[in-house]
Structure formats: C-alpha cells, structure tokens
Amino acid sequence: MTLELISSNKSFGGWLKRFSHASTVLSCEMRFSVYLPPQVEDGTKVPVLYWLSGLTCTDENFMQKAGAQQLAAELGLAIVAPDTSPRGEGVADAPDGAYDLGLGAGFYVNATQPPWNTHYQMYDYIVSELPAIIEAHFSINGKVAISGHSMGGHGALMIALRNPDKFVSVSAFSPISHPSNCPWGEKALSAYLGNDKSLWQTYDASVLMQQATAFLPTLVDQGDADEFLPHQLQPEALEQAAKISGYPLELRRQPGYDHSYYFIASFIADHLRFHARHLQ
Ligand SMILES: N[C@@H](CCC(=O)N[C@@H](CS)C(=O)NCC(=O)O)C(=O)O
Numbered sequence: 001m002t003l004e005l006i007s008s009n010k011s012f013g014g015w016l017k018r019f020s021h022a023s024t025v026l027s028c029e030m031r032f033s034v035y036l037p038p039q040v041e042d043g044t045k046v047p048v049l050y051w052l053s054g055l056t057c058t059d060e061n062f063m064q065k066a067g068a069q070q071l072a073a074e075l076g077l078a079i080v081a082p083d084t085s086p087r088g089e090g091v092a093d094a095p096d097g098a099y100d101l102g103l104g105a106g107f108y109v110n111a112t113q114p115p116w117n118t119h120y121q122m123y124d125y126i127v128s129e130l131p132a133i134i135e136a137h138f139s140i141n142g143k144v145a146i147s148g149h150s151m152g153g154h155g156a157l158m159i160a161l162r163n164p165d166k167f168v169s170v171s172a173f174s175p176i177s178h179p180s181n182c183p184w185g186e187k188a189l190s191a192y193l194g195n196d197k198s199l200w201q202t203y204d205a206s207v208l209m210q211q212a213t214a215f216l217p218t219l220v221d222q223g224d225a226d227e228f229l230p231h232q233l234q235p236e237a238l239e240q241a242a243k244i245s246g247y248p249l250e251l252r253r254q255p256g257y258d259h260s261y262y263f264i265a266s267f268i269a270d271h272l273r274f275h276a277r278h279l280q
Pocket residue numbers: 053054055056057061065099149150151259260261
C-alpha cells in the first residue's frame with residue numbers, strides 16, 4: 001500500500017501530514033490527516049486517537065479548528081482524521097446535492113443499497129483498512145482510542161460499541177445518539193441500508209449501548225445551546241441506554257455551547273487527557 005504525501009507542516013515539535021492512498025474497500029482514492037507528536041522522531045511508538053468528523057467535513061476540519069496539536073504533542077498522542085465519505089469521479093452523491101447524504105455524509109456504515117453500495121463502505125474502511133495502513137506506516141504502539149463529532153460522534157460510539165476489543169476508550173462531542181430515530185439518521189440509513197430497520201439498529205449507539213456486555217470508558221460532551229440538540233442528537237436516548245446496561249457513560253451538558261468547532265476547541269483538552277489516561 002503506497003501513501004502519497006500531500007502536505008507536511010511542523011506543529012508543536014511534531015508533524016501534521018496529509019496523505020492520499022488507493023482504498024480497496026471504498027474503491028476510490030482517499031485522503032487522511034495525521035498528527036505525529038515529537039516523540040515519534042526518536043523512534044518511540046505512540047498510542048493513536050482516531051477522530052471521526054461530522055457532516056460536510058473532510059480530514060482537514062478537525063486539524064484546522066479543534067486546536068488539539070499542542071496537547072497531543074505534550075501527551076505523546078498521534079491523531080488520525082479520516083475523510084467522512086468516499087470521494088472522486090463516479091462516487092454517488094445526493095441527487096439534490098444535499099449536505100446530509102452522499103459526499104461528506106458517509107455515516108460510517110457499509111451501504112447495502114445501490115447506488116451507494118459500490119463505494120460507501122465507511123465502516124470497514126474505519127474499522128479495518130485505515131488502521132492497517134496506519135500501523136504499517138507510522139510509529140504506533142497498538143493502543144487505540146476513538147472520538148468524533150456529530151455524525152462522527154455517532155461513528156465513534158457505534159464503532160467502539162461494536163468493537164470493544166479494538167479500543168481502550170471512546171468519546172464524542174454532540175453525537176447523533178440514536179440515528180435510527182432522528183431525521184438525519186432516517187434519511188441516511190434508509191438510503192444506504194434500505195427499509196430493514198433491524199439493520200439500522202446494528203449501527204445505532206443507543207441500541208448497542210443498551211445491549212452492551214463489554215464496557216469501555218466513555219465521555220460525551222453536549223452543548224445545551226446546540227441547534228441540532230432536540231431533534232437530531234437525543235443524548236437522553238444514550239443516557240437511558242446506559243442506565244439499562246450499566247454502561248460507564250459520563251455525559252456532560254455544557255451550558256451555552258452550540259454545535260460548532262468553537263465548542264469542540266473548548267473541551268478537546270479534556271477529551272485528549274481522558275484518552276491519554278486510558279492509553280497509558
Ligand atoms: N449547518 C451545517 C450543518 C452541517 C454541520 O453543522 N456540520 C458540522 C458537523 S455536523 C461541522 O463540523 N461542519 C464543518 C465545520 O464546522 O468545520 C450545514 O447546513 O451545512
């Protein structure tokens with residue numbers, strides 16, 4: 001597997017790099033960003049945090065807006081930010097160009113329905129193909145955590161709940177907590193997965209958390225002035241699920257914060273420290 005370097009910027013003693021590569025799983029060219037802390041320069045193997053972004057994002061939003069690099073450098077933590085959907089010529093998009101389906105809106109599932117099933121296999125890309133690439137090319141010690149925002153918060157929680165053996169901790173900002181029961185989720189899951197709601201539920205963090213028998217430390221932050229809170233995000237479904245299964249969910253409501261990266265930047269340090277504690 002060849003990686004093509006797109007850009008490289010020194011940052012807080014480490015390096016922010018962007019790469020493109022041919023994805024077998026997605027059948028297209030993909031890009032990802034990786035922050036490598038200064039510790040890797042002398043050959044130290046470091047833990048890695050995967051960051052899954054939300055609707056309309058690419059691999060760049062988090063690295064440019066969250067302000068995570070300084071603390072990642074101190075903690076000796078690599079951060080990998082993948083793109084949010086397959087890309088390129090021939091990759092299906094929403095017919096009306098809607099922001100919440102198709103390009104930039106892969107929802108981290110494996111699509112079963114045409115035309116999406118040709119390229120939209122983001123679950124397998126994030127769970128299997130990308131980690132294999134990261135392990136093969138970077139100085140990584142095998143300890144892995146996952147986090148994300150909104151659609152990416154759904155992705156992080158869902159992927160961790162389905163793969164508790166692969167991660168040591170999970171966190172999310174403003175996650176789409178119950179995608180099988182909200183407008184964003186219903187639109188995307190019906191397009192990608194068809195009408196069988198039992199399949200939707202296998203990608204629903206609240207359903208998975210309620211059924212969980214293996215537990216990971218879990219931190220969720222939710223702004224109470226988030227414009228998407230009541231209809232799309234439904235953190236109460238996650239709280240209810242955690243109560244039923246006894247899941248160790250710490251869900252914090254942050255007064256006055258909205259859905260933006262200003263919110264993420266305000267609390268990203270807590271999330272990095274939370275993961276670093278468990279990754280030690
Ligand atoms: N208001 C946005 C909805 C999408 C949105 O808020 N996207 C969030 C994730 S769900 C985001 O991170 N946007 C990119 C950014 O702020 O850099 C739109 O209509 O395009």
